[in-house]
Amino acid sequence: MKTTLEALDRATLRGRTVLVRADLNAPMDDGRITDDQRLEASIPTLRLLIDSGARVVLLSHLGRPKGEAVPEFTLEPVSRRLAELLGHPVAFVSEPVGDEAASRVSALQDGEVVLLQNTRYLPGETANAPELSASWAAMGDLFVNDAFGAAHRAHASTAGLAGAVRARGGQAVAGLLMARELRFLQDALETPERPFVAILGGAKISGKIDVISALLPRVDQLLIGGAMANTFLKALGHDTGDSLVEDDRVAMAGELMDAAGDKLVLPTDCVVSDRIAPDAVTRVASLADVTAGEMIADIGPESIARYTGFVSGARTIVWNGPMGVFEMPPFAAGTMAVAEAVAEACGRGALGVLGGGDSAAAAEQAGVVDRLTHVSTGGGASLELLAGSVLPGVDSLSDQEV
C-alpha cells in the first residue's frame, strides 16, 4: 500500500511547501476550457492543502506542446478557471522551472497556491530527465501525486519527481483523487463481491486485449459490445459485411474465446446500416444475415435484454467502452440501456466503475454519472490498471509505514 495524503497528520502541513502534480489537462477550444471535469476532480486535494495552511506549488501538463513553449498550450486560462472553482486565488508563473519560479515559490505564504507553466514546455518532462525532477524537488519536501490520468507514464513531474523528493529524504504520497481511483480500480477488483460482470466495448480490440486477458480469470461474465465485438463475430465465422473489424486480430479473438468458454458473452443480434450517419436508416439483424455493404453499429434488442439482465444481477461491474456508435441517435440504444442498467444496479448497492474517455461521455449523455459508484478520470491509466499493470506514477510513491 502507498501512503496517501489523507493518512498524513494535517498539523504537519502548515507552512510546508508542498509540490502537487495534478492532471489539469482540460479540453480547450480557442483558449477556452470546454469541460471542467478534470479541474473539479483536482479540487479536493487542493482544498485540503489550502485549509491545512500548506504552501502549494502546482504542476501539470496541458496538451502536447512537445518540449516547446507553444502559446496555445499555456496553463494560464486554467489558473483562472481553477481559482474560480476553488474560490481561492491561484497565482500563475509563466515558466515551469527557473529563477522566477523559484523566487515565487520561496515567497509563498501559508495557504497560497501557485501554478507553474505547462511541464511539457520542457523536453525533459516526457524524457523523465533527472535534472528537471531535481530542480522541482529542491522546492519542497512533500510531493503529492494526484495526476491519475498521467500515472501510466514515467515523466519528470510524476514518477521522476516522486523519486527525486524521496532521494532527498522527503515523502511522496497519493492525492485524494489518485487514492480514490486506486481504491475503485485496483483494490475493489482484487476482492470483488460476486457476481462480477465486466462490460467491454469501444472502437478497437487491439488496445484492450491485455484488459480482456487480465479480467477473464477474475470475472463471472465478460460482455463484449462495440466494434470490438465484430472481430470476435468474424472469428466465429459470421459475415460482418463492411463493419469495422481488425483482421489482424481475428485469430487472437478466436484464441481468447476458446480460453474463456461461456464466460465471454457476445451479441446475438445487432443494429446495422449501410452508412454511419445521424440520419442513417437502420435495421435489426441476426448475426446470420448481415450482408455485404452493411455495418454493425450497435448491439440489438435481444442482446440488450441479455446484457442488462447480467448487469442487474451483478454485485461488481466494471465497464469500459461503448456498445455502439452512441454519438449518433440511431446507434445509441445499446449504450444508453447498459448505462441505465449499471446505474440501477449501483442504486441497489452494487459497485459500478466506469473507465474510458468516450465511455464517460456516454454516461454523461445517458445522465447517469452521479448514480455510478465511480467514473474514472483516466482513460489510458484506467485501462492499464484493469490490465493489471503497475503504474509508474503510483509505484514511485512512498510505501505506507506499518
Ligand code: ADP
Ligand atoms: P473509451 O474511450 O471509452 O475507452 P474507445 O475509445 O475504445 O472507448 O471507443 C469509443 C468509440 O467506439 C466511440 O467513438 C464509438 O463511436 C466507437 N464505436 C463503438 N461501437 C462501434 C461500432 N460498432 N462501429 C464503429 N465504431 C464503434
Ligand code: MG
Ligand atoms: Mg476513446
